Amino acid sequence: MNSNDFKDTPVLQVGERALDQWFQTTLLELAKEKRSPLSVEEQLYAADLCSRFARSEIAFGTLDGQKHLEPLALLLRSALECEDEVQRIRMLRRLGDVALFTSGFFAERVEHKGLAVDYFVSMGEMAYSNVSSLARRSRNSWRELYERLGKNFKVVMHLLWDFVQTTSHAKNTDLLAAYREWERTGNARLHRLLLSQGFALPHRTPRG
Numbered sequence: 001m002n003s004n005d006f007k008d009t010p011v012l013q014v015g016e017r018a019l020d021q022w023f024q025t026t027l028l029e030l031a032k033e034k035r036s037p038l039s040v041e042e043q044l045y046a047a048d049l050c051s052r053f054a055r056s057e058i059a060f061g062t063l064d065g066q067k068h069l070e071p072l073a074l075l076l077r078s079a080l081e082c083e084d085e086v087q088r089i090r091m092l093r094r095l096g097d098v099a100l101f102t103s104g105f106f107a108e109r110v111e112h113k114g115l116a117v118d119y120f121v122s123m124g125e126m127a128y129s130n131v132s133s134l135a136r137r138s139r140n141s142w143r144e145l146y147e148r149l150g151k152n153f154k155v156v157m158h159l160l161w162d163f164v165q166t167t168s169h170a171k172n173t174d175l176l177a178a179y180r181e182w183e184r185t186g187n188a189r190l191h192r193l194l195l196s197q198g199f200a201l202p203h204r205t206p207r208g
Helices: 017-033 040-053 072-081 085-105 107-112 117-137 143-151 153-167 172-185 188-196
Strands: 061-063 066-068
Touching: 017 040, 017 153, 040 085, 040 143, 040 153, 072 085, 072 117, 085 107, 085 117, 085 143, 085 153, 107 117, 117 143, 117 153, 143 153, 172 188
Parallel strands: none
Antiparallel strands: 061 066
């Protein structure tokens, strides 16, 4: 799956640092509304995942000269072949993140391509659980988070499904255009519009 498969997906258009808080606010409010059993830490991880993967340089690796989401099997092989434990943890985390991002945002496209969402779920659960196991050996403080992510992978995925459904009609592309225009002009009307949509804007004096 390459970057062209996702170029018209509105939620991926939100990528500026000033909008990171929007992901967090929206996801946490949605989790509260849906009475999600996820811990706050898991909800924040999902929001951070959205922020990171909204940036194409993080979301996509390069394969054969094109930007792609790395195949999960290739990521798993790289992790298993990695002799350095710290790097192996990073690769497994990447595997879990790609599996969650893909199944959370693009389940329909995945199935349209003849792939099963359950495959991504299994790979993601395995990856996060192994991150937790390796972190336990190194007594890392965030091992419990990855243990919960491994156990609750489907619950996090469903929260992302709800997020996509909630934001798909919010005209994110238009909001991004409004943000860019506000960033350029400092227009007071756009400032109020963006704030009303939950955007955390850097401080500047509105004009006009």
